[in-house]
Structure formats: structure tokens, C-alpha cells
Amino acid sequence: MKDIVKHKIKHNLNRAKSSIKWIIFAVLSGIVVGLTGTLFYFCMSVVTLMRVKNPWLLFLLPFGGLLIVGSYRLLHDEKDTGTNLVLSAIHSADDLPLRMAPLIFISTLITHLFGGSAGREGAALQLGGSIGNGLGKLFRFDEKDKHIMIMCGMSAAFSALFGTPMAAAIFSMEVVSVGIMYYAALVPCVVSSLVAHGIAVFFGVPQELFLVNNIPDFSVSTAAVISVLAFLCALVSILFCIMLHQSEQLYKRFFKNPYLRVFAGGCFVILLTLLIGNQDYNGAGMNMIEQFMHGAVRPEAFLLKMFLTAVTLGAGFKGGEIVPSFFAGAALGCLFGNLTGFSPVLCTAVGMSAMFCGVTNCPITSLLISFELFGYAGMPYFLLAVAFSYMLSGYYGLYHSQKIVYSKYKANYINKKTQ
Secondary structure (H helix, E strand, O other): OHHHHHHHHHHHHHHHHHHHHHHHHHHHHHHHHHHHHHHHHHHHHHHHHHHHHOHHHHHHHHHHHHHHHHHHHHOOOOOOOOHHHHHHHHOOOOOOOOOHHHHHHHHHHHHHHOOOEOEOHHHHHHHHHHHHHHHHHHOOOOHHHHHHHHHHHHHHHHHHHHOOHHHHHHHHHHOOEEOOOOHHHHHHHHHHHHHHHHHHHHOOOOOOOOOOOOOOOOOHHHHHHHHHHHHHHHHHHHHHHHHHHHHHHHHHHHOOOHHHHHHHHHHHHHHHHHHHOOOOOOEOOHHHHHHHHOOOOOOOHHHHHHHHHHHHHHHOOOOEOHHHHHHHHHHHHHHHHHHHOOOHHHHHHHHHHHHHHHHHOOHHHHHHHHHHHHOOOOHHHHHHHHHHHHHHOOOOOOOOOOEEEEOOOOOOEEEEEOO
């Protein structure tokens, strides 16, 4: 009996030590990554403002691309696969070098300064993941604990930049392996996300918030309308994923040299921007999402943003794909609302959530981010749209390293990578 009691006491002490350890290192991760993410946010704001005030900077984009490729070659990181490497490092023993952090930081700023069409969350996930892994190495964590530190860093960076701590905490656990979540990382990711969010708020980083007023009553007819929109968002999310992956393959097919590839891509972005007639589709495009929330949208806006983003990222410029997916979903939703006469502002919000779910295969995160961005009042619409988009988007995704562990259609173990 005494041995059993001793064993239980020892077991509980070990559990307590483990909990305290993770709280301490989650706080550390939140502070370090939160500060880095906050700095990145303000740097992004500065370069975006410079580009808006100086439209001629667009014509330097090809030369900015040469700087990016040269930087990666200088630090011997030519085969960097970006966010795919971060995800791969969580479910395998792939190395995640700390040099990824400064490289993606500077390269994303260059892309945005000169008018490339890209988001910022790709940089956030890579920043957070590489710093988290670096902390794990510094304190000599074993392989599994380093994976949790990577997820902590991802959550902290996402939270600091977007101001959505709930979604950020869950996203890093959900995106790696669809169908299985690493619940061992729940407390560390929640703590690091909240700490990073607190730091960002302290330094004045505004939270992304779009108010959705006058939401129609949920009924069979309104549910049917939103279901159609979710179906369209799922189709467009598939198209966006295909465009992003195929553009990279096409560039590599016709431009073997990475310097020539990125220079040509910069020229293509300039040409497309001149054909469009403005720079509304360059950069991340959060300002355009605000216009869509007020019902103003060009019919072709979602296609233009997706195409320009594919041309930019496929050439080798750095940035993210999630904000462009928000842009495309918002534009499609706004257009759908205008055409059907059904609450364009609600359709814009639903389009963003459904599109995000379609490209990331993360329904829980999509639902949480819709609550944090748009409020809880539209819950039935977000819930329905996210569910349909997840089911109908198939096995496509932004990240080839993401695994679909269980089928979306049957209770079958499939363990396949996204297309």
C-alpha cells in the first residue's frame, strides 16, 4: 500500500513539474515571439504606408526579388519551403533553422514594400515556428517537446499579428494533422497566444475587427442561401490552392534560374498591376476587405487577387496566403450578397470564414476566428458555412506538408498529404 501511495505521489509531482515547465516556457515563448511579431507588424505598417505614398516603388519589385533570392543563397537556405517546413518539422524530425526567422522577416517586408501580392501570416508562422524551435534547442528539449515549442511559437506569432488569440491557440494544433489534434500542446499554445496578444495590445497593435450588424433571422431559406455561398467558397478555395501550386511549377519549368524566375515574376506583377489600373490588389489587401464589408466590390476582384498572389508567390517572393484567401472570400461573399440581395455584409464575413476553412482544412479555427473578427451574433451562419466548406473543399490545401489523417467523408484512416 505504501508503495502504491508513493508511486501516486511521485506521479503527481512529475505531472505538476511538467505543467509548471510548460507554463514557464509558454510564457517565455509568448514574450519573445510576441515582441518579434509586434515589431514585424509595425515594420509591415511602415513599408505598406511607404508603398501607398510612393506607387513608383512597384517598378523596383523585380530588383527586390533579386535581393530576396540573394539573401536566401547567402545564408545557404535556397531550398527553404516556408510554412511547409514548419509543419513538416512538427510531425517529423526535419530541421527548422533559426535563420528562417530573419530571412522571412526581411523578405516579406521587401515583398510588401515593392508591391508584391501576399499576406503576412506566412511570415508569422515561420517566425514563430523557427523561434520556438530555437528556444527548444537552447534548453535542450527532446524532439517531441521541441514540436510543442514550435506550435507555441506559431500560436504566439499568429495572435500578435491578427489579434485573435482563441483562433491562434487552436490553429497551430489543428493545421498540422487534420483529424488529430495535439492536445498536449493545448495549455502551452493557449498561454503563449494570450501572452503574445497582451504584448501586442500593450504596444498598440490594433485587433482586426469587422462589425456585422442587422443579421437576418436564421431560417430554412436563409440557411439555403448561405449553403450555396459555402459551396462556392469551397470551389474557389480549391481553385486558389491549384493556382498557387501550379504557378510555382510553371515558373520552375520555364525559368530554371531562381534569379531569373523572381525577376520575371516581378515584371509580371508590374504588368498585371498596370492592366488592372490601380494597386488595390497589391500588398495584403486588408484595406480592401473593409470596403467589401460596406458592399463595394468589383465582380472580378476575388479572381484578380488570387491570380496576382499566385504570380507573386510562385516566382519566389515571400509572404503568406491566408490574408489573400480572406480577401478572395470577402470579395466573393460581397459579390454574392449584392447579386442575391441577401445581407452583403454578412455574406462578406461568411465568405472570409468559409474560404479560410477551405484552404486550411481547419474548421474549428475558422469558427473561432469568425467569432473574434465578426462577433457571435452570426453564429448559425458561420457554423453552417464552415462545415460545408470543410466537407466540399476535398483534400486540397495551401500546405503540402499538411496531413489529412482521417477522411472527410467516412470514419476511415487515410493519412495522406493535401493536394
